[in-house]
Amino acid sequence: MVLLALVLVTISFRESESGGLHSAQDAGATVLHPFQVGIERVVRPFRDLAGYVDGLIAAKAENARLRRDLAVAQQEAIQNRTAFEQNRALRAITKYHAPPSYPDDYAPVPAAISAYSAAQFEQQVVVAAGKNAGVRRDDPVLDQSGYLVGRITRVSSRSARVALLTDESSAVSAQALRRDARGLVRPGRAGTGALLLDYVRKSSELRTGDRIVTAGSQRGQLPSDYPRGIPIGRVTDVSQSDTDLYKTVQVEPFADVDSLESVIVLVTRRGKR
Amino acid sequence: MLVAIALLRGAVIGAAAAFFAGLLVDTATLGTLGVSSLLLTIVAYWVGRYGETTGRDRTHAPLLSVVAATVAFTLGAFGLHVMLGDGVSARLVFFESLLPAVLLNTLAATPVFALTSRLLGREDGARAPRGVKLAG
Structure with missing residues (x-):
């Protein structure tokens, strides 16, 4: 059985996704799908309970922060709406051909x-x-x-x-909103849920609180898998040293991937x- | 439950159950096929041997086996993922993942073992030592 498992690991690892073993696994996953859904429904209340307790602990601080964010967001929404209308008018005038954009396409x-x-x-x-x-x-x-x-x-x-x-396998090309700072978002210190914006030039201006979105580069031989403008997180710390080639930027993701x-x-x- | 099966039914049946359980897990999670099977088979076989020999009729055997199995599975999974070239953080494994997994499995060990014992019943033949010769 150990030998059989090793053979399975080897074939599964080396074979292409259209191979026989992967196809069999896909068929198996389809058969198991209803059971997975059933098990998830049984487990969900326990997971929810843990999340509820965790949420209560952080609720007060989060409430204050969200109120501040809401005030800023309301101002920005008005500005963004104006810019959006202006952008749409200019695109119509110039007959601009854009790549697939988020969220319309x-x-x-x-x-x-x-x-x-x-x-x-x-x-x-x-x-x-x-x-x-x-x-x-x-x-x-x-x-x-x-x-x-x-x-x-x-x-x-x-x-x-x-x-x-x-x-650890994730990497997303990203940029700061309204600033000339681009980089690659990667996982930060394990277990903290934080992210790092890597490869940001030292000359780029970036501040704590700046929002990071997907860059969605469509140029070059390796275009990004992500469309431009999906919110990723907020900059929590920016630092640089004389010996480093790039800035060290820590990003707190907007999404709570643990819950x-x-x-x-x-x-x-x-x-x- | 696999630990309970291995303790109650012996190393071979435990390992076989673990192999197929691992296949189910890898299939359902679309993971690399065989990884969970390999680890669970080895761990269940060890637990089964422990149950057949030194762990016989010891009340703490299920708890000890669950803790050891969880640690072995987690560390084994970490090693295997590193060898397969997957990005895995050692800090996440040792400080964030291992302790909660051990605690949760230990809490679940006693009721799950009792339930499995009731479902499978005791089989004295399977609990007899195999291939172990006691001196004296």
Whole structure:
């Protein structure tokens, strides 16, 4: 059995996603899907209870912070609306051909979390939507509030695996809103849920509180999997030293990846990104 | 439950159950097929051998086995993921993941073992030592 398991690991690891073993696994996942949903429903109340207690502890501080954020957001919403209308008018005048933009060119596919990774330290989850719902590999995944939580790494017919932003394999090209600062968002110190904005030039201006969104670069041989403008998080600390090539920027993600109940997979309406 | 099966039914049946349980887990989570099977098979076989030999009729055997199995599975999964080239944080494994997993599994150990014992019943033959020769 140990030998058989080793053979399975080897084949599963080396074989392409269209291979026989992966196809069999996909078929198995489809068969197991109803059971997964059932088990998740049984486990959900216990997870909710833990989340409720955790939420109560942090509620007071969070309430004060959210009130401050709301005041700022209300001002910005008015400014953004004006800029949006101006932008739309200018695009019409110049007949500007834009790449797929978020959210207009993407269809949301809501999906419940149906399973968590077997090894607790893996920051990956399984969602109950797959090829049948139009989900494809590398599709961006958001939480219910529209904040980025990860991307699809594997798809079967009725489920898909999501690598969360805090997974060691995650990397998202990102930029600061209203500032000339670009970089790569990667997981920060493990277990903290924080992110790092890496490769930010020292000449870039960036401050605590700045919001980070996906850069969505469509240029070059490796265009980004993410459309431009999906909110990722807020800068909590910026530092630099003489010896480092880049700034050290810490980012607190907007999405709470530890208490996800359901997600939204963004499926492009224009075919290939 | 796998630990309970291995303790109650012996190493071979425990390992077989663990192998298929691992296959189910990897299939359901769309993970690398065989990883959970490999780890669970080894852990369940060890627990089964412990149950057949030194752990026989010891009341603390289920708790001790669950703690040891959880630690072995977590560390084994970490090692295997590192070898497969997956990005895994050692800090997350040792300080964030291991302790909650041990606590949760230890809490669940006694009721799950009791439930499994009731479901499977005791089988004296399976609990007899196999391949162990006592001196004296």
